[in-house]
Amino acid sequence: MLQSRTMLLAAMAVLPSLAGPAAEGQDGEPLPFAVGERITYRARVANVGTVGYGAMWIEGPVTIRGVSTFLLRFDMRAGFGPIKASDRTSSWLDAGRMTSLRFAKRERSPVANHQEEVDLYPEEALWRSASGASGTTATNRPLDELSFIYYIRTLPLTLQAVYRIERHFDAARNPVSVTVIRREAVKTAAGEFQTILVEMRVKDSRRYEDTGVIRINLTDDARRIPVRIASRMRVLGTVVLTLESYQPAPPGRGITVHAEEESRH
Numbered sequence: 001m002l003q004s005r006t007m008l009l010a011a012m013a014v015l016p017s018l019a020g021p022a023a024e025g026q027d028g029e030p031l032p033f034a035v036g037e038r039i040t041y042r043a044r045v046a047n048v049g050t051v052g053y054g055a056m057w058i059e060g061p062v063t064i065r066g067v068s069t070f071l072l073r074f075d076m077r078a079g080f081g082p083i084k085a086s087d088r089t090s091s092w093l094d095a096g097r098m099t100s101l102r103f104a105k106r107e108r109s110p111v112a113n114h115q116e117e118v119d120l121y122p123e124e125a126l127w128r129s130a131s132g133a134s135g136t137t138a139t140n141r142p143l144d145e146l147s148f149i150y151y152i153r154t155l156p157l158t159l160q161a162v163y164r165i166e167r168h169f170d171a172a173r174n175p176v177s178v179t180v181i182r183r184e185a186v187k188t189a190a191g192e193f194q195t196i197l198v199e200m201r202v203k204d205s206r207r208y209e210d211t212g213v214i215r216i217n218l219t220d221d222a223r224r225i226p227v228r229i230a231s232r233m234r235v236l237g238t239v240v241l242t243l244e245s246y247q248p249a250p251p252g253r254g255i256t257v258h259a260e261e262e263s264r265h
Contacts, residue, residue, distance in 0.1 A: 024123030030187050031095060032153050032224045034249035035060045035070055039225065040190065041241035044077045054241050056149075056226070058249070064092050064101045074148050078239060085109040091146040095255055097122070098151055100169065103144035107182040118144070120169050135171065142169035145202075152178055153224035154217070157196050159183070177201040184240045186217050193227050194220045225250075 038057035054076035059148050061068040072091040079085055085108065092102040099122045100166040107114040117130035119141050127142065129132040145153055148168070155163060155178070163178040181197040195217035204213045227243040 016058050029109045029154075030254050033058060033070075033150060034253035034255070035040070036247070036249035036253055038247040039246075040244045040246075041076075041229070041246050043076060043236055044240050045078075045080070045241075047248075048080055051078065051080050051239070053244070054078075062092060064094075067094050067101060068093075069093055069101055070095045072096065072150060074146050076241070083110055089145050089146045089219055093147045093150065094122075098143075098154065099141040100147045101145070103169070105145075118169065123245055135169075138166045138171050138174055141167060143167045144169060146174065148200075149216070149226065152198065152200070153218060153226070157198065157224075159196075174201045176203075179217075183220060184217070186242075188227055190227075190243050190245055193217075193225075193243075195227060196220050 034241070035058050041054040041056075042050055043052040043054055054074070056074050059071040059073060061071070062071045069092040072093055074087065074089040077084075086106075088106045090102075090104045091100050093099070095099055100118065100120050103116070103118045103121070105114070105116050118127055119129075120127045120137070122137070122142060124138045125137045125140055125142075126134065127137060143211065145168075148165075149183055152169070157180050159178045159182070160182050165176045165178060166174045168174050168176055177200070179199045179200055179201075184197055185196055186193050196219075198216050198218065199216040200216060200243045202214065204212055211231065214229065214231040216226050216230075219225040219227060221251050225243070229241040230238060232238045
């Protein structure tokens, strides 16, 4: 997906079964997403039109090293003519602490294929990949590029605020900057939504020469649904994902999360 992407984080308690009582957060704030949520998109490229489709959804709960997690999924397939690209990404999110425990990604395009599988150990501030690479994290609540998007949905998103976030598990990709740009209406196949536009600036030397920019329109309500995501992909150029349909999580699947402060200007 987002090339971009880059793409959401400490009480160290194990989450109870999601069908049971809610895990109490520091301020009792409920998350805007839960198991069962599904969002589908149409992918378009300027001067080309529709080039594919994408989806984000949440499965689970899935137990990772004794911790109950939300399994976040992202799948996009796009292309025109002989040019094809796909992105399948998964993140196992400890939603009570908002930290990722595992991350997997598989990208295919005409210019390069990429695959990675990473286990994150928040308590030890370490990560290890299936390829043998490893490193330390700058925090005991690390995120990956997919969980970052869900994490942004939990921020206050005050207009003109700039959040400097040192949460990516790969230290070389910090900080991630999130700027709240403005409110605006966005028309989609699922209707028109009042949204908050945020701009996410990410470091990823594999995808960008300098800094990658992802623009996300989130609904201006408690759900914070990403109704439009724009980012640049190699070969295809700037791809815009626009909401096709939204399926909310079934009642009773939500939990609450601990409050936290990120540095902001």
